[in-house]
Amino acid sequence: MIHNPALAGRTDIAEDTPGHVHHYRVTTTFNDGHMHHFEGVTSPPIPRRRGGHYHLIEGQTTVNGRTPHSHAYRGIAE
Template structure:
């Protein structure tokens, strides 16, 4: 079964050194698709004598269809350095009672610091906006 979709193709900044594109879906099976974002925040693991906090928003993604979100936020400045928290969420998890959805996310920060290291992070996004 084929489902017609339309969207916007844009350069993805999450591809590292490789050139890549992402598709932001604007219609699904002839119906317009709205987009939304989620808040993302938390604390990293405690490593090398400190931890970091982070907060921001995911990239937009389509509403009402299966999707994930990309995120790219900067940590707090602790122990004379920052890290970046980058990745993609898991799929949408419905909130019981029709209250929208959220996504799980986890990974490791970039490596930084006088003693090079990274931190683990894990959490859930806020509800969709």
């Protein structure tokens, strides 16, 4: 099964202090007659060489679809 959803989500605002994290909530686009939702808490900040930072996210989506299934996800939040 080909399933290529696009993602759109938001993180909450957190003070830019060492060790801060963000809570996030995401919904995929509507593909193949269904969508998935996922939420969680980011990793602490990971510095970039040229300044700034990013956070890791990973987990499992909700179960949905004609053939019920979920997806593992992993990525970054900037």
